[in-house]
Amino acid sequence: DMNAYREPWGKLREKLKSFDPDVVGISFRNIDSTEYTGCESYYEDFIKAVKLIRGMKPAIKCIVGGSGFSIYAQYIMESVEGIDIGVYLEGEKIVQELLADIDNAEKVKGCFFKDKKGGVIFTGGRNFGENEFLRPSYEFFDLQLYTSFRMGGIGIQTKRGCGFKCIYCPYPFLEGHKLRLRDPSHVVDEIEFLVKNHQIKKFTFVDSVFNAPLPLAVTICKEIISRKLDISWASYTSVKGFTEEYARLAAEAGCVAFP
Numbered sequence: 001d002m003n004a005y006r007e008p009w010g011k012l013r014e015k016l017k018s019f020d021p022d023v024v025g026i027s028f029r030n031i032d033s034t035e036y037t038g039c040e041s042y043y044e045d046f047i048k049a050v051k052l053i054r055g056m057k058p059a060i061k062c063i064v065g066g067s068g069f070s071i072y073a074q075y076i077m078e079s080v081e082g083i084d085i086g087v088y089l090e091g092e093k094i095v096q097e098l099l100a101d102i103d104n105a106e107k108v109k110g111c112f113f114k115d116k117k118g119g120v121i122f123t124g125g126r127n128f129g130e131n132e133f134l135r136p137s138y139e140f141f142d143l144q145l146y147t148s149f150r151m152g153g154i155g156i157q158t159k160r161g162c163g164f165k166c167i168y169c170p171y172p173f174l175e176g177h178k179l180r181l182r183d184p185s186h187v188v189d190e191i192e193f194l195v196k197n198h199q200i201k202k203f204t205f206v207d208s209v210f211n212a213p214l215p216l217a218v219t220i221c222k223e224i225i226s227r228k229l230d231i232s233w234a235s236y237t238s239v240k241g242f243t244e245e246y247a248r249l250a251a252e253a254g255c256v257a258f259p
Helices: 008-018 043-056 067-071 073-079 092-100 143-147 171-175 184-198 214-226 244-252
Strands: 023-027 061-065 085-087 111-114 120-122 154-156 202-205 232-235 255-257
Touching: 008 043, 023 043, 043 061, 061 067, 061 092, 067 073, 067 085, 067 171, 073 085, 073 111, 073 120, 085 092, 143 154, 154 184, 184 214, 214 244
Parallel strands: 023 061, 061 085, 154 202, 202 232, 232 255
Antiparallel strands: 085 111, 111 120
């Protein structure tokens, strides 16, 4: 994760030298910093990463995906040299299918690829809900890196989709309007696993809005309390339906901020 290191380019070179991969995947989450003043673009760094990988490993397959890529998928595929395959929207199953037959991306729905003439072809979209909620392979990461940032913590997702219609927000485009909820016990199982196996105590619920629907958030808070997990967490929160009772329950469960 290049965001987690002070010298990301050196770390990327080091990783590529350490073994000879057949495939390199790049997750491009944000096009820019989305700040009103002093907005910073990350697009140039994305292009730099693709070029660096291609320069060091010209024979590998380069797959890109992520929310930033998906919003501008056609343009990025046409504009950036060195990308073999683009993964559109949710990628868990798409990547599994690609890795099973990497030379035939045209058979996998949800992919952009380039034909022999350099033209960009899209294999067609997939329905939201085709993916499962998969627990990340935490063993591949130094998780302590993520607890040092302001408002830092390991990201936990409790749902996908958003029923709100805020005109500035890309979440409904990226995840759909229909809510897909995780089982609250599975959410807290993941938190408890990280507490016991990786000594993590700081978390961030990364849903677009954690407290919508409110019953899911309440159930998760109660589950955290019942298991006596000594953690702190933050979450993106809507004032719609926000209650004093929920605020007190969240605080008891370890909430320290509603950014």
